[in-house]
Amino acid sequence: MKCFACKAEIQDYSSICPQCGKDPQPNPYEVPKVGVAKPAGNPSEGDATGGIIPYKNPKALIAYYLGIFSGLPFIGFFLAVPAVVLGIMGLRDRNRNPAIKGSIHAGIGIGCGTIFTLLWGSLIIVFIISALMGRL
Numbered sequence: 001m002k003c004f005a006c007k008a009e010i011q012d013y014s015s016i017c018p019q020c021g022k023d024p025q026p027n028p029y030e031v032p033k034v035g036v037a038k039p040a041g042n043p044s045e046g047d048a049t050g051g052i053i054p055y056k057n058p059k060a061l062i063a064y065y066l067g068i069f070s071g072l073p074f075i076g077f078f079l080a081v082p083a084v085v086l087g088i089m090g091l092r093d094r095n096r097n098p099a100i101k102g103s104i105h106a107g108i109g110i111g112c113g114t115i116f117t118l119l120w121g122s123l124i125i126v127f128i129i130s131a132l133m134g135r136l
């Protein structure tokens with residue numbers, strides 16, 4: 001028979017090849033192992049899912065939803081501030097580990113959060129000032 005590893009002609013049923021010292025029999029566990037490892041280690045698959053929704057970056061994901069819902073009146077102010085904070089935290093996590101993605105979601109969270117923090121914040125200030133003016 002031929003050695004599976006080095007293709008040297010060797011005695012049948014040898015457990016160790018005299019030429020290369022490896023197992024001359026083809027390892028039945030080696031073939032499925034490679035087949036399973038290939039799709040799991042495929043980086044493009046992880047990019048596809050990670051690029052649309054950054055499941056591995058929950059801070060950026062939460063910041064994104066908080067940023068969107070911070071447009072709601074009254075409760076928006078209380079969502080806008082954590083949207084900015086979580087967005088910055090999500091961006092930091094992404095910079096530490098770019099594979100987790102989420103920079104777009106974090107950016108939307110920070111952008112919307114900043115706009116609505118200023119909007120609702122200034123409305124609250126205007127409301128307080130007008131209340132004080134009315135009292136004086």
Ligand SMILES: [Zn+2]
Pocket residue numbers: 003004005006007008017018019020021022024
């Ligand atoms: Zn061999």
